[in-house]
Amino acid sequence: MFKKILIANRGEIACRVMRTAKRMGLATVAVYSDADALSPHVLMADEAVRLGPAPAAESYLRADLILEAAKATGADCIHPGYGFLSERESFARACEEAGIAFVGPPPSAIAAMGDKIQSKKLAKEAGVNVVPGYLGEIDDTEHAVRISAEIGFPVMMKASAGGGGKGMRLAWNEEDVREGFEAVKREGLSSFGDDRVFIEKFIEEPRHIEIQVLGDKHGTVLYLGERECSIQRRHQKVVEEAPSPFVTPDMRKAMGEQAVALAKAVGYHSAGTVELIVSGADPTGESFYFLEMNTRLQVEHPVTEMVTGLDLVEEMIRVAAGERLRLTQDEVRLDGWSIETRVYAEDPYRGFLPSTGRLVRYRPPEAGDGVRVDDGVAEGGEVSMFYDPMIAKLVTHGTTRDEAIQRQVEALDRFAISGLGHNIDFLSALMQHERFQRGALTTGFIAEEYKDGFTGQEPDEPLARRLAVAAVMVALTRAERDATIDGQLGPAIRPSPRRIAELGERRFDITVSGTGSARDVSIDGAPPVPARLDWSPGEAMARVTLDGEPLWMRVAPTLTGARLTTRGATHALRVLPPRIAELSRHMLQKAPPDLSRLLICPMPGLLTQLRVAPGDRVEAGQILGTIEAMKMENNLRALKAATIAAVHASVGDSLPADFVILEFE
Template sequence: MFKKILIANRGEIACRVIKTARRMGIQTVAVYSDADAGALHVEMADEAVRLGPPPAAESYLLGDAIIAACKATGAEAVHPGYGFLSEREWFAKKLAEENIAFIGPPPNAIAAMGDKIESKKLAKAAGVNVVPGFVGEIEDTEHAVRIANEIGYPVMMKASAGGGGKGMRLAYSEKDVREGFEATKREGLSSFGDDRVFIEKFIVEPRHIEIQVLGDQHGNVLYLGERECSIQRRHQKVIEEAPSPFVTPEMRKAMGEQAVALAKAVGYYSAGTVELIVSGADTTGMGFYFLEMNTRLQVEHPVTECITGLDLVEQMIRVAAGEKLAFTQDDVKLSGWALESRVYAEDPYRNFLPSIGRLTRYAPPEETSGETTVRVDTGVVEGSEISMFYDPMIAKLITHAPTRIEAADLQVAALDRYRIDGIGHNIDFLSAVMQHQRFRDGRLTTGFIAEEYPDGFEGAPFTDEKRDDLIIAAAVINAITVQRAQFIEGQLNGHGAQFGPDWVIEIDRKPFRVHAEETSSGWTVTHTFEGGTHTHNVATEWEPGEPVFLADVDGRDVAVKLALKPVGYRMTVKGSAHNVRALTPRASALAGHMIEKIPPDLSKFLLCPMPGLVVSVSVAAGDTVEPGQALAVVEAMKMENILRAEKAAVVKSVNAKAGDSLAVDAIIMEFE
């Protein structure tokens, strides 16, 4: 077994590998860019080596620098994580030349599966179901249009070397192909150094399901069940689970055996994933088609670990060291249900725009294990910076329980306790999806988010129970805060301002009368509204300044997140956020006479929705634009975003040009 390994990656996956290596008694070496000098993975590792400036091309993608770090530290093997150099054939070859083990598959397998065009040919030859499409090289836009017309719409355009949702465009018409083909090429070139594109049929009611395979260097290859990854946004996975609520045992066996056949056909060993697109409209159980094979560890590997009890990172290390798999296909048993939510630095309230900045507060939920599990895989701590140079994922929240609904409820409870300040994040959105009836029913497709949130995300539905929880939380928080203020003022002045137990709790300016009294066991809260009066018994240890209000309300656990505002709080319960304040009855009556500030009219401006680089501007001053017309393209975190006109207008002035680096809300153009 290796004595020391180097992790050629950053963030949560580097931390994840370090944890397993430490448990196995293996020393670790971290590498880092200048942007990550104070990162968690650097702190966790036994040693750390600087690679270079923040851009990945000048640090994490420098194979020679990583090999030099191995030699300098005596690392015998390299775990590449995912992304960066994990699927670069040349890197695996160079390591072999230097007698350094690559904790991953052989170079020939990486090469065979790394090209989406060639991999489809190999899959077809191995007897794997393949999506109808054009697997040759496409010359130009006109050629792409002819191919799409022959296949039949809708079609998917994909960068041949793509991955992680980058370099993909869905086209429903010839117009979409003409508009998106060049953008797909540019994204492929920008992110992967390869502008080749292929086109395939888009499957109706598509579900994204993948098979985890694991092989050793002695010819043994197994499949470890499936994962469903259908909850996606812009082809980027958001929520994954194992097993899939759609897959039957017969279907699992068929998919698994095809995945193993493909792996054996390319001499595969280590952990890998065969991704499949499955038609939700198919009733035969065989409506699944090969998409690609990822020759690395997947982001969503924890859900497979939860239901199989295997540590995939450990297995990869053991395989790289030449060990045989210690179990057979018959030994692989699936237990319970696991869900994973990707916590991203993006603002769902602003169309999921990327967010960068410093984590002024970062408090993940407490990890637990036993009959149910809560696990947080992260690479950040409070004070860490989310950089524009890397992927926007902050962490992965994983829950495991006996049933799917229990795992989803565990996610909601954990998300309620997850506190992130300083940047935009998608925690409210993840909670809303977990509570959505269609999700809970397992009626998933890759179009779930677009179909269920066509007008954007505005928070989880505000139910009566959530309303009551906010009223109760606000009443008790206010009572405790006032009680402490009275005590302090009394100590200073000999007396304190006196307030009674009757208050008005306003939720988004809607008033609710409450009566809050302290008891020997906590608090009693009575609130009155249309339809009656409710009394609740509340036990809590909350103290002023704590960011999450945790309480037992009538025997039920309640968690409410708090963000202090100039007046009152921004309170969030189960993905539903509201402005809440406590007023005396007199103050509430007077507040009704206050004039509400009207926000400025920004409809005459096209604002940059995120920090990013202007790729192109399509119009000039004096041009007339129509609703939906493309106005500009802004790149953020390696993704191109097309900004479109919301209504017909005449361009008055253009304030930005291609190559400009803009801050959020910078004016790109003004309309008359």
Template sequence: MFKKILIANRGEIACRVIRTARRMGIATVAVYSEADRSALHVELADEAVCIGPAAARESYLVIDKIIAACKATGAEAVHPGYGFLSENEAFCAALEREGIVFIGPKAHAIGAMGDKIASKKLAKDAGVTTIPGWNDPIESPERAVEIARGIGYPVMIKASAGGGGKGLRVAFNDAEAHEGFASCVNEAKNAFNDDRVFIEKFVEEPRHIEIQVLGDSHGNVVYLNERECSIQRRHQKVIEEAPSPFIDPDTRRAMGEQAVRLAKAVQYESAGTVEFVVGRDKSFYFLEMNTRLQVEHPVTELITGLDLVEQMIRVAAGEKLAFTQADVKLEGWAMEARICAEDPARGFLPSVGRLIRYRPPVASDRVRVDTGVFEGGEVSMHYDSMIAKQICYGATRAEAIAQLRDALDAFCIRGPNHNIAFVSAVLGHPRFAAGNFTTAFIAEEYPQGYDPTTAAYEDEALLVAVAATVHQRYIERASRIVGQLPGHEFRISPDAVVRLRDVEHRVHIE
């Protein structure tokens, strides 16, 4: 087993890896940019190395600086987290050349799955169900229209190197196919320096469901059930859960077996995720494979009892998986909400600044918070806007929803704007509670964005009482000024009027 590892990342995931490494008795090295000098992951690690300016391209994305930090500290292995260099084939290969272990899959597997066109061909050869489409590069908008007609509308136009919603369009007719192709090409070239685009059938009423796989260097691969990731805003996940309320045991088994076949086809080692789009008839099609740890991995950990970071470290150290497919559990239900610094009432504009107050709910065996921030710290303009991940567990889906809603109610954040109220509204929506949703849920239910004044509430009287009480406490504090004339001190009235959605409520406070 390794004695010391370096985490080539920052924020929440760096802190997450450090916690597991510490439990395993492994020393940790953090890397940080000048903007992250006071960050939580720097404080938690045993050692820390500054690797450059705030801009990621000058720090967290510079391979040579990561390798130099490994050599300077004696780190034997690198955990890449997610994002940054986590799916960079050249980074993995560079570490291997230097004799440093990459805690993740081998470079050839990253390369095979990193190209969306090549990965679909490989998946098809491995017997994995793929969406009908055209996977060869397309040379012109006119040719794109011909191909779209052959597949049948609607179609999805996607950049080969795309991700995070970039380089993606849906077309329902010839005009949209022509325009969408040109837009995707330009967007992909600017964002990824790769203008290859492909076209595939657009699955109606789609769900985004992914299978967690885990392989070792001894040829063993297992699947750890599915995650439901359909609650998205502009292709960015908002709420994830495990298992899916839509998947039955037979479909789960079929999807899992196909995911394992694909992993074995590329000799996959470590944790990885095979993403599928699932139609309303439960037909499923391969989307892509993420050759890294996913943001939403905690929900899988809660229903299986496994620590995926620990498993990644053990596999990288050459250990064999200590369990088989028959040993994988699926107990209870887990949900995760991504708490981000953004303003839902203003089109989800990013928000930055100091966390004047940061008080997460009390952790327990059913309530978990993964974060990389602290009270008094900064939400930086240079990096991802995620403040924390709130994860909750219940024996049933209804219990998990209730647990998560209670945890979000208890979460106190002051400073930057955040999306807690919006996430709570989604959790309380009847369609979500019934499990009746697709990837279009947020666009359908919040077409004009989120207006907090329309949020549903269960107990009007409670809200009125709380508002009146808080206001009175504020007046009490404000009235404690010195120098008041004896006998003429400011007296607070026990009566108040609370206006709730243009309705006045008279309140008497005793």
């Protein structure tokens, strides 16, 4: 067995690998860029080596610097994590030549599966189902248009070396191909250094299902069940679960055996994933096709660990050390259900725009009782523009799918983040969505169910009542605290126990009796019921229990009430004395400013294209420019026909969010 391991990665995956390595008795070495000098993975490691400046190209993608760090610290193996160099054949080969074990598959397998065009040819030869498409070289846009027409729309255009949702465009017609083909090439070149593109048939009602494989250097390859990864946004996974609510035992066996056949065909060892696209329109479950093989550990590997009881990182390390797998295919068991949600630094209320900044508050839910949090950030740390926007992975496990879902909802309620935008509300809303709960999933789920964007989960009447009680008790707790502060002019005035709580158009007349955290409340004249508020002014989290039912929420007091975040939305409540509440009903709301004459930059990013000039006439839907953020291109379109009055930015400008790019007449 090895003695010291270097983790050639950062963030949550570096921390996750270190936890296993330390449990196995291995010394750990971290590498870091200047942006990560005080990151948790650096502080967790036994040793840490600086690589260079913040950009990945000058730090985490420098294989030579990583190998120098391994040699300088005496590391005898390197775990690449995922992303960065994890699927670079050249890096695995360089480790081999340096006499340092690579905790992953052999270079030949990485090369074979790293080229999506070549991998599909190999899969077909190994007897694996492949999607109809064109795997040859595509000359230009016109050639792409002809190929797409021959395959039959809709088609998917993909960067050959792509991954992680980058370098992909769905085309429903010829116009989409003309608009997207060059963008796919650019994203492929920018993200992966390869601008080759392939085109394949887009499967209707598609489900994204992947098979986890695990092999050793002695010829044994196992499949460890499947993961359902259909909940995606812009081809980036958001929710994963194991097993899939769609896959039957017969499907699992057929998929697993094909995945094993492919792995054996390329001499694979270590952990890897065979990704499949499955037609949800085929009730037989036989329409599944090979997409690609990821020759590394997947982001979503924890759900497989939760249902199999295996530690995939430990298995990878043991395989790299030459050990045989310690179980057979017949011994693989799937116990219960596990769901993972990815907590991203993005704002779902603003079209999921990336959000960067400091984590002013970061308090994940406590691990245990079916809850696991994999993260690599800390309160006070920064989510920068240089790396992936994922903050953490929240993983839950239950004996049933419903139990795993409920644990997700409750854990998300207890997840406190402030200082930047995040998608916790959206994840909670997904978990509560009726279609998600019955397992009717496709890769188009988010686009289909949130056509007009995300505005928060609307509370039902029972939840609204609990929110109203919580807001009133928060207000009374603050008022009672204020009444005890020294230096009051005159005797302290005890706040009135009756308040009107307003939640949008809903109004609740609430009377609170008693003192302390446990009281009785009457809602709209109904008989009193017991209520309890576990919260003190200044705390971010609170638990309100109404008539025996607890609810966790994040609390932000306001001048007239509180903002309570729970169950997939942030709810602004006003808490007023009855007389003031009656007067306020007649006050007019100030109209929001008219921004329709402005094109506003939706996120921090680089303006890579600007297609208009002052005086130009544009039509609704016309592309005006392109913003590149986190290696993704985002087209800015005109919402209506108009004439350009003024332009305030130039191609190459780095723009902040909300910058006015141009004005319409």
